[in-house]
Amino acid sequence: MIVCTFNARTLASDASIEDLMVQARMIKYDIIGLTETRRHESHHAVFDTGEELFLGTCDKRGVGGVGVLVNTNLAKSIDSFECLTTRIGRLHLNRCGSLPAVSIFIVYTPTSHYDEREIEKFYMELEKFYKEDHTFYKIIVGDFNAKIGPRRSAEELHIGTHGLEWNEQGERLSEFIMSTKTIHGNSQF
Numbered sequence: 001m002i003v004c005t006f007n008a009r010t011l012a013s014d015a016s017i018e019d020l021m022v023q024a025r026m027i028k029y030d031i032i033g034l035t036e037t038r039r040h041e042s043h044h045a046v047f048d049t050g051e052e053l054f055l056g057t058c059d060k061r062g063v064g065g066v067g068v069l070v071n072t073n074l075a076k077s078i079d080s081f082e083c084l085t086t087r088i089g090r091l092h093l094n095r096c097g098s099l100p101a102v103s104i105f106i107v108y109t110p111t112s113h114y115d116e117r118e119i120e121k122f123y124m125e126l127e128k129f130y131k132e133d134h135t136f137y138k139i140i141v142g143d144f145n146a147k148i149g150p151r152r153s154a155e156e157l158h159i160g161t162h163g164l165e166w167n168e169q170g171e172r173l174s175e176f177i178m179s180t181k182t183i184h185g186n187s188q189f
Contacts (some may be wrong), residue, residue, distance in 0.1 A: 001074075003104065004032045005141040011037040011055055011067065020069070021047065030071050031091070033106035033141040037065035042083070050075050054091070056083030066106045066142070074099075084129050087122060092135065103135035107142035112169050119169075123176050130180055140182065146170040148184055158183050 004027070011017055011034065024032060034055065040062075043055040050072035058065035066089035068081055077099060079092040089106040093099070107126060110119050130138065146169035148159060158177045177184050 001099070001102075002028055002030045003139055003141055004029050005035065005106070005143065006032050007035045007108075007143045008037050011043075011065075012039050017043075017045070017053070021051070021053075024051075024069055025049075029069075030074050031104060032069040033089075033104065034067040034069060035065075035106065035108035035143040036063075037067050038062055039065050039067075043067075044081075046075075052078060054081040054089075056089055057086060059086045064108055066108055068104070068106055085122075085125055088126055088129060090129065090133070100137050101135055102137045102139065103133050105130065105133075105138065105140040105142075107140060107144065109142070109144045109146065109169070109173075111145045112167070119172065123172065127176060127180055130182075138182075144169065144173050146173040148173060 008016070008020065011020060037055050038058045039055050040057060042057055043053070045053045052070045052075045053067065055067035056065055064086040066083060066087065068089065068091045070078060070091070074093065077093040077096040079094045081089065081091045083089045087108045091104045091106070093102045095101045105126070110122055130140070147165050147167040148170040149166040159174065
């Protein structure tokens with residue numbers, strides 16, 4: 001399964017959605033987690049090709065919004081998509097053939113310019129939703145606004161071996177990864 005993430009910067013207009021679809025069809029993907037969609041109304045579309053698009057809403061300030069684009073070959077496996085907050089969404093896929101049931105969380109973390117309490121609240125909510133989800137296979141994708149560098153010690157097995165540098169947001173993400181016993185795959189930009 002090829003799961004990607006894309007910071008859309010806006011999917012508030014039909015033209016921006018059309019552009020997304022044109023660009024998505026040029027790459028090989030099964031699921032694209034979408035962040036910073038900035039929509040004021042939720043949106044669900046099924047395209048002629050069989051692809052499905054789910055978009056949640058942003059907050060009152062026009063910030064955030066998450067969604068997901070599911071390719072035709074997985075569309076029949078969709079159980080549900082829900083926006084848990086304006087920054088956290090969850091796609092449930094039912095078991096289909098050799099594909100097990102999967103929950104995919106799409107997240108858009110506040111930047112370091114936000115108050116520490118708001119960043120902490122985001123991670124507490126994400127951890128709560130993650131731990132409450134009883135699907136065996138769970139994936140978290142999105143824009144964490146963080147830099148995680150290479151593993152610094154043998155104990156940091158949850159961190160991949162590739163990366164350039166760390167920042168404060170990366171430290172916070174690393175704490176989340178350790179508390180949820182998840183693994184950070186190597187990031188590409």
